[in-house]
Amino acid sequence: MQTSIRTFALTATLSLIFGFSGAAIWSISGLGHSNTREYLLENPELLPEMADRYQQQQSAKKMAGIEDQIEVPFPGAEFGNPNGSVTLVEFTDYACGYCRMSEEHVAQLVKANPDLRVVIREWPIFEGSDKAALVALAAAKQGKYPAFHSAMFAKGTPSEATIAASAAEVGLDMEQAREFASSAEAQAELAKNIELARQIGFGGTPSWVVGGQAFEGAIGVAALQEAIDAAKAR
Numbered sequence: 001m002q003t004s005i006r007t008f009a010l011t012a013t014l015s016l017i018f019g020f021s022g023a024a025i026w027s028i029s030g031l032g033h034s035n036t037r038e039y040l041l042e043n044p045e046l047l048p049e050m051a052d053r054y055q056q057q058q059s060a061k062k063m064a065g066i067e068d069q070i071e072v073p074f075p076g077a078e079f080g081n082p083n084g085s086v087t088l089v090e091f092t093d094y095a096c097g098y099c100r101m102s103e104e105h106v107a108q109l110v111k112a113n114p115d116l117r118v119v120i121r122e123w124p125i126f127e128g129s130d131k132a133a134l135v136a137l138a139a140a141k142q143g144k145y146p147a148f149h150s151a152m153f154a155k156g157t158p159s160e161a162t163i164a165a166s167a168a169e170v171g172l173d174m175e176q177a178r179e180f181a182s183s184a185e186a187q188a189e190l191a192k193n194i195e196l197a198r199q200i201g202f203g204g205t206p207s208w209v210v211g212g213q214a215f216e217g218a219i220g221v222a223a224l225q226e227a228i229d230a231a232k233a234r
Contacts, residue, residue, distance in 0.1 A: 063200060063212060070196055070209050073119040074189050076140030080110040084117035086231045088224065089209040091197055094133065094158045095126035096205045098218035103153050105221045113228060120149065121193045123205055130190065132158035135167060137186050138177035144170045 063070065071087045090106065092099040106118055122133035132152055139148035151166035152158065167174050180186055197207065200214050208215040208224065211231025215223070 063209070063214065066196060066199055067209075067212060069192075070121075070200075071119060074122075074137055074140055076143060076145045077120045077122070077137065079106065079118040079120070079146055080116045081114060082117055084113075085115045086113070086210065086228055087117045087119055088228060089119045089121060091121045091123040091193065091202060091205055091207040093122075093124050093126055093129050093205040094136075094152045095124075095129040099206045100153045102206045102218050103150065105218075105224060108221050109224055109228065112225070115232075116228060120145075121196065122190060123193045123197055123202075123207075124190065125205060129158050131160075131181075132163050133190060134181035134186050135163050135172075135177050137189055138180040139167075139170065139172055141180055142172060142176065144172055148172065 070089050088106075088109065090099075090102070092102075110116055110118060122136055124130040124133040136145060136148055136152065139145045147170040148166055151169045152162065155162040155166055164174070166172075167177060200207070200209065202214070202216060204216065206216075206218060208219070208227070210224070210227045211234055213227060213230070215227065
């Protein structure tokens, strides 16, 4: 009876960590009756590490064949060292408060890592943020993306007024910007970013890719730096 309870507990834990499919594999494989099972029961601290490794493997599978596409920016939509040895990709939305908070994190990372290139992928998922994203791409066309990107976040929720104010602040040619924002090229870029986010499995912004690994949420400077360091060591 005690053995059954312990087996159930371990299977339930694996279900939470890996999902029920992982628990099913665990059960079918017979590992629940092996020395491996006993070892894990005696060393439960290994389970988070196993979960991390599993998530890394799943990320690698999802990004197989599309990592190069993810890291190639829309021309001009990047920060840091354009020839950097490590690329951090951020999927972002101007109406996302956590993205606004993460902007400072990105600035800190660029300052601390001279060999870091940051690629920004416009992924407008909140209502009304698509207009800001399209003008941001137009700003990239005019060589003013970083300034516009920062100005938009500084002004809060995207609106006609904040977009216009940000454009004026950075000296954007709005006639050209409006023309480009309505172009097939601009629409195609947003569609591409939406599809890439779907393939990776992202559910919201901000989301990140670095060194072949995917992360979601405002995970902070320390976690992003750890991922960058891991990518450097590859």
